[in-house]
Amino acid sequence: MSDGAEPLTAAGLRLCLVIPYFGRWPFWFSHFLESVRWNPGIQWLFYTDCGVPESVPANTCFVNSSFADYCRRVSSALGIAFAPANPYKLCDLKPCLGRVHQEELRGFDFWGFSDIDVIYGDLERYLAPRLHYDLISTHANRVSGHFCVLRNTQDMRDLFMRVPGWARLLASHEHHAFDEGPFSRIFIRHKNWPQWARRLADRRNPYRQRALFEEAYSTPGGRVPWRDGSRSFPEWWRWQRGELSNSFADGLDYPYFHFIQLKCERWSATTTASGDAGAEGGFVVSANGVSPASSEQASVVPSPPAASAASARACGARQ
Numbered sequence: 001m002s003d004g005a006e007p008l009t010a011a012g013l014r015l016c017l018v019i020p021y022f023g024r025w026p027f028w029f030s031h032f033l034e035s036v037r038w039n040p041g042i043q044w045l046f047y048t049d050c051g052v053p054e055s056v057p058a059n060t061c062f063v064n065s066s067f068a069d070y071c072r073r074v075s076s077a078l079g080i081a082f083a084p085a086n087p088y089k090l091c092d093l094k095p096c097l098g099r100v101h102q103e104e105l106r107g108f109d110f111w112g113f114s115d116i117d118v119i120y121g122d123l124e125r126y127l128a129p130r131l132h133y134d135l136i137s138t139h140a141n142r143v144s145g146h147f148c149v150l151r152n153t154q155d156m157r158d159l160f161m162r163v164p165g166w167a168r169l170l171a172s173h174e175h176h177a178f179d180e181g182p183f184s185r186i187f188i189r190h191k192n193w194p195q196w197a198r199r200l201a202d203r204r205n206p207y208r209q210r211a212l213f214e215e216a217y218s219t220p221g222g223r224v225p226w227r228d229g230s231r232s233f234p235e236w237w238r239w240q241r242g243e244l245s246n247s248f249a250d251g252l253d254y255p256y257f258h259f260i261q262l263k264c265e266r267w268s269a270t271t272t273a274s275g276d277a278g279a280e281g282g283f284v285v286s287a288n289g290v291s292p293a294s295s296e297q298a299s300v301v302p303s304p305p306a307a308s309a310a311s312a313r314a315c316g317a318r319q
Contacts, residue, residue, distance in 0.1 A: 038242030092178035098157035121244035138216035221261030240282025
């Protein structure tokens with residue numbers, strides 16, 4: 001953390017999500033931050049060269065850093081030569097962020113990693129009954145690289161070191177999907193075995209016993225079919241005052257909407273976000289981009305949650 005910065009405060013769930021991000025903020029970032037604001041018991045820590053956005057939530061901390069400086073910090077923390085040419089390599093680093101940022105994570109019970117092409121629902125409601133696990137993944141058969149929560153213990157911060165050849169994989173300039181591939185195999189092995197054999201293997205793996213792999217159906221359009229087994233997915237997702245819903249109107253609880261398929265396959269260079277992210281009626285994410293919710297999509301929802309005193313004392317935005 002930058003010199004003279006106040007420490008992050010562990011509030012609510014005592015969870016801090018760490019996101020190193022370099023380049024420029026995407027057009028939907030104000031909407032992402034609005035969904036962050038409605039989870040006041042969770043903290044977000046950004047290391048970035050993108051600058052501090054306007055009107056950031058009290059439960060965020062932005063630390064100004066160049067990509068080169070951040071890579072030097074990683075190299076020192078992990079004892080490797082980490083000098084990738086492209087920030088995309090940071091995806092491989094996600095399981096290591098607990099070790100890289102262990103000083104900032106003091107006082108937190110959990111840490112995690114997340115992408116920013118997501119809109120969060122009520123994360124606190126979703127996570128609270130699952131916090132007896134040491135790792136929480138929102139995919140059933142692999143670590144969810146776009147959002148994952150881990151217990152803040154030395155064992156879990158250093159668990160990535162159990163991956164054979166981890167230092168070589170991380171020092172390589174190539175992207176190896178380290179989070180969803182090699183790191184996942186610490187927990188889930190022998191995917192092609194019969195189910196009875198995999199269950200037996202799971203019972204003999206203490207890390208698998210203490211981890212939750214539960215499909216949340218929050219990355220529609222990807223490799224996982226929808227709840228009914230079909231490839232029919234919601235046409236749009238609505239966020240309103242901390243609550244997520246979609247065009248299927250199924251009334252189910254989704255922790256977040258990961259819109260990577262829209263971003264990669266449906267959106268173009270001219271796709272934009274319109275309207276106020278904090279508008280009363282909420283906003284919709286669809287193939288057309290991000291826009292205010294229509295009267296048919298909007299509904300009456302509870303008032304915003306009050307930020308706790310601890311959240312208000314979090315470091316907030318800084319450069």
